[in-house]
Amino acid sequence: MAEIQNMISILPWHPTRRWGVRQLSAINKIIIHQELGEADVEAVNNYHIKPNHISSKGCPHLCYHFSIRKNGEIIQANELSSVTWHCKGQNIEAVGIMAVGNFNGPGYDMGTSEPTKEQIKSIDFLIDYLIKSLRLTNQDVFGHYHFGKPACPGHELQKYVEKRRESLVAVDSNVEKSVKEVQKRLNQLGFAAGAEDGIHGIKTLAAIRKFQAAQGLHVDGIVGPKTWSRLLELTK
Structure with a gap:
């Protein structure tokens, strides 16, 4: 040990x-x-x-x-x-x-x-x-x-x-969402998160930050409740 x-x-x-x-x-x-x-x-x-x-x-x-x-x-x-x-x-x-x-x-x-x-x-x-x-x-x-x-x-x-981190970056109504779903929604909005592979890499991180900046959210690269809620709202 x-x-x-x-x-x-x-x-x-x-x-x-x-x-x-x-x-x-x-x-x-x-x-x-x-x-x-x-x-x-x-x-x-x-x-x-x-x-x-x-x-x-x-x-x-x-x-x-x-x-x-x-x-x-x-x-x-x-x-x-x-x-x-x-x-x-x-x-x-x-x-x-x-x-x-x-x-x-x-x-x-x-x-x-x-x-x-x-x-x-x-x-x-x-x-x-x-x-x-x-x-x-x-x-x-x-x-x-x-x-x-x-x-x-x-x-x-x-x-x-x-x-x-178990490739989980967001919480919505206590339901954990995968990086892959975040990538899919970012790509849908044109934020170039890269391959929808579930890996929270540099492209995904950059895309999250660009999305947060565009939406007037705190730019930290972390998909917390506010960022996730906004992603959901724009990709219904």
Whole structure:
């Protein structure tokens, strides 16, 4: 069984900077990332605490709550109550998980590896643990691609995320609707959701956002009750 190794105090910290703090009740999602490199957890942490692309002053610590090594070892780098900087606009509400590796993803064909079986097994274990302890659901599991980074966490982990989310993106009168039906209705309206294959990929995500923008809805790429209701109304 996978175990979580606590390295919060072992990995070096920025000399002066520290994370903001939140109540655990503020957490409503889990976001999976890839490293986009072939370094180890320690090297990524050292990069983050020095001046980098995220902050010219350096970040307090590794910018994810958890990291998964290629051998499947789960590293906890920050307390769940810490507001780390892993996904712009989502940090107060999200737990960030990074898989070590440089994986091919949409618009990014420079990958040099793929997630290992051990990593995927450990991600599954960790998400089960977080869902149970934080009282979340599979619908609260996302990839960074849901929030503006198409290549992250790559093709294979995107498939994992969509399978984990059970390819369900909308609720109407407590009846779950499939991605395939959403795609069909978006295509019917001319929003080019791509193949009606039930996969919530980049084309479908872009089509949902375009539809939301056109209808004056909140543009988040998620088919919640308001978006679904509007889709139903226009495709009767």
